[in-house]
Amino acid sequence: MGRVTRTEIDLALARAMVASALVEATASGALVSAAVVDAGGHLIAFERMDGAEIAGPVLAPDKAFTAVAHRIATHELAPLVAPGGPLVGMNAAAGGRYVCFAGGLPLWSDDRVVGGIGVSGGTAEQDLAAASAALAVYEGREEVG
Numbered sequence: 001m002g003r004v005t006r007t008e009i010d011l012a013l014a015r016a017m018v019a020s021a022l023v024e025a026t027a028s029g030a031l032v033s034a035a036v037v038d039a040g041g042h043l044i045a046f047e048r049m050d051g052a053e054i055a056g057p058v059l060a061p062d063k064a065f066t067a068v069a070h071r072i073a074t075h076e077l078a079p080l081v082a083p084g085g086p087l088v089g090m091n092a093a094a095g096g097r098y099v100c101f102a103g104g105l106p107l108w109s110d111d112r113v114v115g116g117i118g119v120s121g122g123t124a125e126q127d128l129a130a131a132s133a134a135l136a137v138y139e140g141r142e143e144v145g
Contacts, residue, residue: 030122063104063118103127
């Protein structure tokens with residue numbers, strides 16, 4: 001996977017990423033919330049589609065936070081936190097803020113994570129696809145506008 005060289009994610013980029021996630025969600029028939037956070041897990045941009053689940057404003061930022069904190073896609077954490085896994089119980093840490101199902105992706109710049117995207121409200125596949133669309137904007141593979 002090629003890693004982009006960026007030192008930070010500004011508001012314009014974060015908004016473009018969220019917009020791309022919502023376009024993908026709409027195309028798949030999902031109603032989602034999407035969030036972009038910085039390297040410290042702090043919210044930069046967030047949107048909730050009309051009619052999206054009420055848990056999205058918590059889950060989308062927490063998926064992004066989890067991806068940043070652990071430098072891994074949230075769907076890749078699921079088997080690690082399952083009973084018998086090496087990280088069992090991790091999802092109860094950080095006040096329950098760690099989310100271990102699809103929709104959270106870290107944003108890499110060279111060898112460090114500079115932010116994350118989190119999407120919640122669709123199926124696991126829809127959330128991951130919407131987050132991947134946002135990642136494509138971050139990586140310069142897609143443009144919104």
